[in-house]
Amino acid sequence: MGRQVAIVSAGFSEHASKRSDVNMGELVHEAIDDCLKKVPSVGFEDIDAYVNGNMPAFEGSNIPELWITDWMGARNKPLLRVTTGGTTGGSVAIAGYYTVTAGLPGVDTVLAIAFEQQSQGDTSVGLASVAYGEISILNTLGISYDQITRLLSAGAAIGVAAYQATTYMNKTRITEEDLARVVVQNRRNAAKTWWAHLKMPNLTIEDVLDTPYVQYPLRYGMVCPASDGACAMLFTTEEKAKDMCDIPVYVNGVASVANETAVLGYDGSGSAQVDPSMQLGAIRSSELAYSQAGISFPRKEIDYAEVYAPFPNQELMWTEKLGLFEEATAPQMYESGVTAVNGELPVNCSGGVNSTNAIGASAMERPAEAALQIMGKASNQVPKTVHTSIGSGWGGSLNLITLMAMSDQPQRKWR
Amino acid sequence: MMSKMTQRKSLDYVKKDYVRTRTMPANWHLTSYKYKFNITHMQPFLDKLKEKKLVANRCSSCNRVFYPPRLVCGKCLVKPDKWVDIRDTASVSTYAIAYLKDPETGDVVERPMVLVHHDGSDTSNIAELHPDIDVKDTYVGMPIKAHWSEERSGGLMDIEYYDKLEDDSEDIETK
Numbered sequence: 229m230g231r232q233v234a235i236v237s238a239g240f241s242e243h244a245s246k247r248s249d250v251n252m253g254e255l256v257h258e259a260i261d262d263c264l265k266k267v268p269s270v271g272f273e274d275i276d277a278y279v280n281g282n283m284p285a286f287e288g289s290n291i292p293e294l295w296i297t298d299w300m301g302a303r304n305k306p307l308l309r310v311t312t313g314g315t316t317g318g319s320v321a322i323a324g325y326y327t328v329t330a331g332l333p334g335v336d337t338v339l340a341i342a343f344e345q346q347s348q349g350d351t352s353v354g355l356a357s358v359a360y361g362e363i364s365i366l367n368t369l370g371i372s373y374d375q376i377t378r379l380l381s382a383g384a385a386i387g388v389a390a391y392q393a394t395t396y397m398n399k400t401r402i403t404e405e406d407l408a409r410v411v412v413q414n415r416r417n418a419a420k421t422w423w424a425h426l427k428m429p430n431l432t433i434e435d436v437l438d439t440p441y442v443q444y445p446l447r448y449g450m451v452c453p454a455s456d457g458a459c460a461m462l463f464t465t466e467e468k469a470k471d472m473c474d475i476p477v478y479v480n481g482v483a484s485v486a487n488e489t490a491v492l493g494y495d496g497s498g499s500a501q502v503d504p505s506m507q508l509g510a511i512r513s514s515e516l517a518y519s520q521a522g523i524s525f526p527r528k529e530i531d532y533a534e535v536y537a538p539f540p541n542q543e544l545m546w547t548e549k550l551g552l553f554e555e556a557t558a559p560q561m562y563e564s565g566v567t568a569v570n571g572e573l574p575v576n577c578s579g580g581v582n583s584t585n586a587i588g589a590s591a592m593e594r595p596a597e598a599a600l601q602i603m604g605k606a607s608n609q610v611p612k613t614v615h616t617s618i619g620s621g622w623g624g625s626l627n628l629i630t631l632m633a634m635s636d637q638p639q640r641k642w643r
Numbered sequence: 644m645m646s647k648m649t650q651r652k653s654l655d656y657v658k659k660d661y662v663r664t665r666t667m668p669a670n671w672h673l674t675s676y677k678y679k680f681n682i683t684h685m686q687p688f689l690d691k692l693k694e695k696k697l698v699a700n701r702c703s704s705c706n707r708v709f710y711p712p713r714l715v716c717g718k719c720l721v722k723p724d725k726w727v728d729i730r731d732t733a734s735v736s737t738y739a740i741a742y743l744k745d746p747e748t749g750d751v752v753e754r755p756m757v758l759v760h761h762d763g764s765d766t767s768n769i770a771e772l773h774p775d776i777d778v779k780d781t782y783v784g785m786p787i788k789a790h791w792s793e794e795r796s797g798g799l800m801d802i803e804y805y806d807k808l809e810d811d812s813e814d815i816e817t818k
Contacts, residue, residue: 369685369799371798371799371800387739387756390739391737391738391739391758392737393739394737394739394783395736395737395783398782398783398784440742442742443739443740443741443742444740444753445739501767502736502758502760502765502766502767503736503737504737504758
């Protein structure tokens, strides 16, 4: 069996829509600097291997890990690159976990880095290149290309999310006000987080509902921004972690599960999930990760959750599908303040992806923030003591879900 | 237990602007593509469309019916080889509304983008509604019927759009 893995630190760079004052390497170094500052006894010479990743199609500069090697301090060290679209960060964190748990000789401490500098390129063009292979398969069915562009004019992640939102709203009978309430909570939380992008301490539900529709039922004020930013996490073994920091966070369960294609389906033959808000992948990933972590009653045992939700309807949907709330009850939980910072189960106290979205990095910022909440080092720290937390990730076109379950106690049952 | 680190102020982030930059004009014309697709497995489906008939293929392992036909059932890794007839009635499985700006007049047009679920099939498929249907009247589960175009070429475009049917399902009070 693999070794027990612990997170000893996590760091972020400042996020903004255009970080034109730094290049990609300097941006990454900012996050590493913040990560290593929290563990004074660890230097670059203590790091044995590196895992990194971003989504190069979204920023237009390819194989960045080769020329930013020196900014990461990875010279003459093993370097692995992972790219899985929207979940890149989550997959990088899981790859960091696997690298440590594998028990290779001489590889104990691994630095995982995820980053994105979207202002360098055109993200819409990148998304189009991802979607084109899928769209073009409709030609087989005799649909010409001009027709397809009309059909999929919204395209990309928001197209998928709008379909999810319509069925979710139909199922739970909620209104746009409920969606706006989630946004207000997130953006107000972001105002207390130093690295977040959209900080709006005085946002109200009316402000959100005043903005025009991007695509019904999602309004401009509900949609995530496009940010530049980076995130770094330090993984190590149980023994070394105790020397490095006061409260090591143990990674007890990881999972990454994908659905069938969200809209067009395999071979362009339509999605086999008639209801887009069903999300079997999320349910399956939570089953996998919780069984590894020994979590039998997620609603009782999980103290803090960071879910990957660029759009407010997804935050409601994921919290249900990941077993945190009963089906169709999440809107009431947001209304009654259960998910607030001082609530029973705080969700996304960093502001979430809804406030900060540097695509490659955002799926790693979720487990990173969830780990910092256990350590008590988070920027917007919850007042209660957090023992167990989860961080999830979501990728658009295939509904790929990554999930990491963490705790301040190591899980030894299955080892 | 709260660490002192929590109160730490943000990094000293000062945004610097470059004073001297150079702008170089450049163009990047992407070439046209030629993709080849396998349509052997859906040839019966395309032929039947000319006769205003809809067929779908069924996985003999999990009994799911795929419309339009699929080469492989991803769940069972089995070739769906049974052909079944399905009806031309369908229901709206989900929808979203896109707001498109006309490049000439500048008017914003509302266009519903729907996924339809054909009766008798297990998949949903992308489609268009009748242009006269008011966007605000669209709802999940709305019954619709395929409207065939006059000249059919053996493709999914033979279904020009979907007409709205009268909804005879009883209203259920949900609270």
